[in-house]
Amino acid sequence: MAYVTTQDGVEIFYKDLGPKDAQPIVFHHGWPLSSDDWDAQALFFLQHGYRVVAHDRRGHGRSAQGSEGHDMDHYAADAAAVADHLDLRNAVHIGHSTGGGEVARYVAKHGEPNGRVAKAVLVSAVPPLMLKTESNPGGLPIEVFDGFRSGLAANRAQFFLDVPSGPFYGYNRPGAKVDQGVINNWWRQGMMGGAKAHYDGIKAFSETDQTGDLKAITVPTLVLHGEDDQIVPIDDSAKLSAPLLKNGELKTYPGFGHGMLTVNADVLNADLLAFVKG
Secondary structure (H helix, E strand, C coil), rough: CCEEEEECCEEEEEECCCCCCCCCEECCCCCCCHHHHHHHHHHHHHHCCCEEEECCCCCCCCCCCCCCCCCCCHHHHHHHHHHHCCCCCCCCEEEEEEHHHHHHHHHHHHHHCCCCCEEEECCCCCCCCCCCCCCCCEECCCHHHHHHHHHHHHHHHHHHHHHHHHCEEEEECCCCCCCCCHHHHHHHHHHHHHHHHHHHHHHHHHCCCCCHHHHHCCCCEEEECCCCCCCCCCCCCCHHHHHHHHEEEEEEECCCCCCCHHHHHHHHHHHHHHHHHH
16 A cells, blocks of 8 residues: 655555556545545556556545645645655546546646646536635535535434435436445445544535636646536536636536446546547
């Protein structure tokens, strides 16, 4: 098992798979999961000859469960610690949900300034801002995220069954084919992490305004989003993010939900590969 220690002393777990001289594809996972959530993509890109790197965010998965630093600035700095440690260059950074916010902050603040990034992909991602504010009237009310906090604090184990069993993968939709293994794997990943990190992470993914990050990114950036995303509604995220990017492209998927990278991996993988190679 491989770890890198950040400047503030946090041990970050990472995977580094495939040929070290190949172009790196770097995956950033969503809340409250781990790098394992990218297994389908990792295997796919390895089979196509790429180097695959993925880390567990601080407080998540196998990384250290420290008390502090559960915010987008630290998330991005931790990703930079991994990229610097491995000296990754010409990398494509792909982030899902909260990981999409992490990618946006990393590319804007670390990746592009250090010349390490070739392209970026935001999948079902939280930018530019999820929370409803005076300047973001279309966002979700704070009560939605307070409900997340209440559910987590009251019974994290049950809450981490309810989310994947319902809106995350769209299993609450009529006629949906429910995959219990997918639900169990979501729960497994969530319960590996720390309650404090997950609780604080709700504020990080919902209240961080990343308009400036998106405007600062100049590398080609692909924005992918399901049109039936019940966790990060497309009208409040992808449709606002894409126009802010200097070199952005938006692709949407009718009927796909928030967890499309898992339940629709065949479609997503092909589109990701086409973008990476294009």
